[in-house]
Amino acid sequence: MPQPPPELIDSRLDLEGRVATLTLGRHDVRNELTGTKLAAEIVEVADWINREEGVSALIITGEGSSFSAGGNVKHMLNREQGSFAGDVYTVQNRYRQGIQRMALAMHRLEVPAIAAVNGPAVGAGFDLACMCDIRLGSTEAKVGETFVNLGIIPGDGGGWLLQRLVGYQRAAEMTFSGRILDAGEALSVGIFLELTEPDTLIPRARELAATFAAKPPRSVRLTKRLLKAAQKMEMPEYLELCAVMQGICHNTEDHLEAVSAFLEKRPPSFQGR
Template identity: 45%
Template sequence: MSEPVLVESDGRIAVLTLNRPETRNPISDPDMMEALLSTLARLDADPDIRAIILTGAGSAFSSGGNLNAMRPDVPGGLRASLPARTRMNYRTGIQRIPLAIEAMEVPVIAAVNGPAIGAGCDLACMCDIRIASETARFAESFVKVGIVPGDGGAWLLPQVVGFSKACEMALTGDMIDAKEALACGLVSKIVPPASLLDEARAMAERIAANPGHAVRMTRRLLRQSRVMDLPGILDLSAALQALAHATEDHDEALSAMLEKRKPSFKGR
């Protein structure tokens, strides 16, 4: 069987592809979860990586959960005959993904190439920026199969589209197309399918052009702002600003602006 996650890197930008096109890239299977988590951790720990693009192989971004593994006690499935075991399966399984992405410092761009369904929709919401192909579709569809968003979708989706739209999507389970996703802020751009990765890479290049430490710390502030009050964010901002002022890249940025030349950042 092929690798569940493929990675291509040019040194600054990594493209991470969910690689189970025959099953529409579900993220609930153990091999996919472990590969995704280990790859994200490795890329986040690499100081040279400035941005990550996440996409899916084939026609789908991600179908979310594997329906064939939703019966009790299926090997590798989350559902057990004992409810307490199911709870632990979620905690030690799919719930590790939103926690891992939340804790990262490298920005993640979702290049949504096709349907993003259930946990696949939530995976897109875990990312910092979402660019959609014209063929993309989104559905917070857990109620359609009689379950709730066990991967954190009830927290993730309202953060992106607001409470009312999140309620509409989660309570109906209905699918929306790329145009509606753009209108509600679920994605920031729609592009033709053939241009999707080029557009995502262009966005990644714009991020990667900035000093790496400043980008990572800015991403951390943006993430923390969703769970901290203003005094707490101001304290954290001051602490991270002290680190940013001490970098060589900050001095280089100032010099380049004053000398009206292009900066050369070294990641120091």
């Protein structure tokens, strides 16, 4: 039975075939993650997709001129109330129950995720883009691991994410300096897979997502799990996992359909079984 999508307040979820697009909808605050419901709604959407086998790819983008500004800087100054108020225990627990849940949800997401970065993505907003498998950038996009500029650290896992994306040396330079990269430099260092003009960003993201979603759904999900597992497993254990998952794939109807379609030189028709 299909699972109903979550009811969202600060974002919008659109479904087109097997592709889900989550649009961060708080452009009034540049899609900040800490003073809105956006981080919690990303968790809801990721967990829903893991239960809903009818979705095979996720696009995340921002409404308005920004992808996401990350944390609310004004709230950081108010130590009496707001997202960052409280003693050490209170603050660390708020991180654990807040933005870190978003990082964990994106890490366990079972389908390919594409960040369509339409504008500035800084701090936690940049890290959200890094949580995705692929990043497409508008020519108006800018990115930055800017936490040190405010005397804080990447509390959402950015230090773990960025070095796996661009290598330790480049990640160290970006994180220690807190500088902003324009779209061209972000492309050159490997943060963006491609750049597009602003009006073609979402069509290109949907085109790419559709190519993923056109593949056998169970195979796509298992492949995503294997890519994540490879980040932490040694080769012998990893190969054992591959053998088990390959056994699963060989026993799916979609595998037989894919082979038949290949030999018969016709387009395949996959059922997710």
